[in-house]
Amino acid sequence: MSFGNIFGAWVTVFLTLAILSYLYKDNPFYKIAEHVYVGVSAAYWGTIAFWNQVWPNLFGRLWPEYDPATLTGFNKFWYKIYNGLTWFSSSIFPENGIPGNQEQNLWYIIAFLLGLFMLARLIPSINWLGRWSLAYVVGMAAGLRIYGFMSSNVIAQIHGSILPLWGNGMGIGDTINNLVLIVGTVTGLFYFFFSVEHKGIFGKVSRVGIYFLMISFGASFGFAVMGRISLLIGRFNILIEYSKEQYGYATIVLLVVMVATLLILNLKKPEPEEEIVE
């Protein structure tokens, strides 16, 4: 087995045990794992966002790869700006445009400007420009989602709830199933009626609604817990695998070291009593 594999196993075991040590209490191992995880992931996502989104989808559409002999009119000027950027960084802005077979689409200048406005927040005198970008994102999101919500959460839901209670060779089981579904939907919807006080008959209907909601939440909870248990089993399988001789008993060694360190730290530094503010 290569050194890389063994080293990887030790790092995996250390980080897994360090994160699990949080179940005991906040401790230096958890702090190390937490800070490594947050720092590495922030850098990772930043890199991914730039190279997978901004670079191909924005720069790639503004300045796609070109043949210098074919440039005419506006593009002659446009690619002069690009050549200036090439001087700034040739790895981000390689010569002759961004590769990737994108078609030029100058509408993306708007997106580029909105992005620059966000960066303007770093300069106090023009940081108000950032509000335009925020306003665009919020407005666009609300407008874009309303149609989807109306289709899937309202009309499709109505369509799915209109079920027959009898006829078409339906048995008693089908009738009960459909009745439960219809009553559950209508009473559940009634629970979210805000402008009527939930008293008397309204209170009873709304109570039935909340019972339905709680039953569905309970089922959903059980289902999710089952999924989490299988994730835990997967993690334990990895720990067991890495406790074998070929990995240098990584799990056992690290577990002993960590438990011993935590015990010593605990003995050395008793937990301070919580301050009570009168």
Next chain:
Amino acid sequence: MKNKVILLMVILLSIFIFNFAFGNELNIEVEVDNSEPEGQLLNMKVTGVEDNSTFKVFKQLDGTTEWIELKSIDKLSSKIYIGNDISTIIRVVTYDNEGNILNEAISEPLLTKAKWFNTTRLTRFLFLVITAGLILLYISKAKKKHDIFLRPIAGLKAFEEAIGRATEMGKSVLFIPGIMDLDQVETISGIILLGHVSKMTARYETDLNVPVARSIVMEAGREIVRESYMSEGRPDQFNNDMVHYLTDDQFAYAAGVNGIMLREKPAAVFMQGKFYAESLILAETGNSIGAIQIAGTGSQAQLPFFITACDYTLIGEEFFAASAYLGQDPKLLGSIKGQDMVKAAIMIIIVVGVLFESFGAEFFKKLFEIG
């Protein structure tokens, strides 16, 4: 001899008839689909492709002789997008295992046109107009008279109580606006609630900590918190670091927020926004430090965890209505009333639909079909 010839003819005729009736004559039906407003859509159905043969679909544009292969078509019933106002011919060719052409079929020239309206989406359009109309009507009513009743929601009453408790204990308030970006309605709603919470923390001079998972949410959060502190006359208490970025990664963010909870031990934790699998990790940690926790989300799968581990949970619509409750803005109160009317209409539609469906009249349900 004569009988043998007749028998042979009968056999040949039978084979021909059998082939005609059940054989694999390649047939292509292509029709212009009028459901898309942009036009450009053809519905293609191919019959007669043998099980062991493959097929390819080509198109030929008006005025050209070249057949262009449509590589994305691998089903016998497919939708094909073509350019508007360009006459197009579709050709299907079947091949045997060795790549020899078995058969081919060619459609008539087809033409698509762009349209202003997509009639198959009329129900959705009408529903949207009626919903918007009702909401606008009740907003205008609310502006005229401000006595719109809204039933009490326990979780919302607890907002001020939780911040008051944190103030009394001299501890901070932690606000978690979910892990998604500002293009999610829940995140927008969470940020609006952050505005209300930050007004209270400004009023009570309590520390506020808002770790976020998205850069745009951080900017929006800072903007709204700054505005709240200004409106409460405490701009000196505001600093940008109140709203700070951790990471985009879901579980790294959860680990980071857990660390903040364990070290700072906030007295009140607000989880308002869009959450996924990290919800239980956050809520359990908040519970373990003894903080009063108020959660709110529209994420159906995460509600059970919040209900289990938090003191108060705003379920779905309650969460979206929260800003109207807290702000008491007539426009928002009117919109809640308008939405209630829409809900009442939906309940009536369902009940009437069930009766129609039970009596065998299926036309009513078809009105709400989404293609």
